[in-house]
Amino acid sequence: MSAPDAVPSAQQPADPSAVDPADYPRKVLFVAGAGRSGTSTMAGLMQILGLHVPQPEVVADETNPKGFGEPAWAVEHHDRLLKEAGVQVSDSRPDAWFETGRVSTREKERITTAAWLESHFAVSSELVVKDPRLAWFLSLWRVAAVRTGATPVFATMLRPPAEVVGSKQTYYKNRLGSAHLAASWLNMLLHTERATRGSIEGGDGSARVFVRYADLLDDWTKTCMHAGETLGLQHVLHARSEQIRDGHRFVDPSLRRVTQSLEDLGLPKRLHDLTADTWAELNKLADPGGDTPDVHHNLDQLREAYVELYEESEAISRSSVVAAEQAVRRELKGRPNAGRPGGGSAAAAPAAPVGDLADRIPHGLRAAIPPSVRRGLRKAVGKTRS
DSSP states (O other), X not given: OOOTTOOOGXXXXXXXXXXXXXXXXXXXXXXXXXXXXXXXXXXXXXXXXXOBOOSSBOOOBTTXXXXXXXBHHHHHHHHHHHHHHTOOTTOOOTTHHHHHXXXXXXXXXXXXXXXXXXXXXXXXXXXXXXXXXXXXXXXXXXXXXXXTTOEEEEEEEXXXXXXXXXHHHHXXXXXXXXXXXXXXXXXXXXXXXXXXXXXXXXXXXXXXXXXXXXXXXXXXXHHHHHHHHHHTOHXXXXXXHHHHHHHHHHXXXXXXXXXXXXXXXXXXXXXXXXXXXXXXXXXXXXXXXXXXXXXXXHHHHHHHHHHHHHHHHHHHXXXXXXXXXXXXXXXXXXXXXXXXXXXXXXXXXXXXXXXXXXXXXXHHHHHHSOHXXXXXXXXXXXXXXX
């Protein structure tokens, strides 16, 4: 672990107090990655080092006792957009990116998002926005940041997929199964990498880093200062010794409470191999000089292989989709007063809540049901999307 005052002296003036933070150029750090991959730790450290997390924040709970580092508005914003797109937070469908991309291009949403960012630049010139849902809307946020005159930069957290899956199952009581969660990790990371690649291909001054969660816990000062240098985060480069000490108190190596291997998940072989190969390639991006065209090419091939695997799996699982659809229709048909205007007699038993019916179908099957069918089922129960 680096000493508490281990801030690269070459990156700060002889008298750091002479630097006026108000003169720092506008920048927004977007912390992306799968949930339970260390995004909260990264955002929390950036906040300690001086970046501003727009308030109010999501309140800490037993799943994340040190806090999430998430602006509550951004979380609510993403929740609404995901519902409109018909996409789940841990969606494994490659087509889900098309749906969220379609929502992200709406001018109304771009104006709203940019206005929200603009309001928080009154507090600080460097903001940090983090939410596990963020990756679905990176294009929306990139446009919003540029419209406010800010440079968007990206930090994507990397944690072994087996640990991400285990942590979700432990802390979120996730019932979706290891295969689905591993597939959703693949879908999220492969497309997030591609979406942030423009930050090194374009000329808008944006940049990106990939950060291993293990590196952050082992030596957070070295890891954060590397991110600060690469992304040009002035608050990090000019951090004071008391902030470094606060960071040491914040980081707890025992935060890595779930440890298991990919073999422990018992995944289908092709999914196992794709996950292992993707993890190996993503790790290269976190190495110095590792963000190379060769790695990009390999990840493009892996993304294409995952899309192919998903399409094949979807094609042979149509019977499960049909069975799920029929189960819902039978459930609806058996509901008291179903289809009867006026609600029937007062003695009739209360109808089961729509949410209860949907929860009886595994998410993997719900996600695979064609949108037209889902809309028809929602219409049948009088529940439509706004």
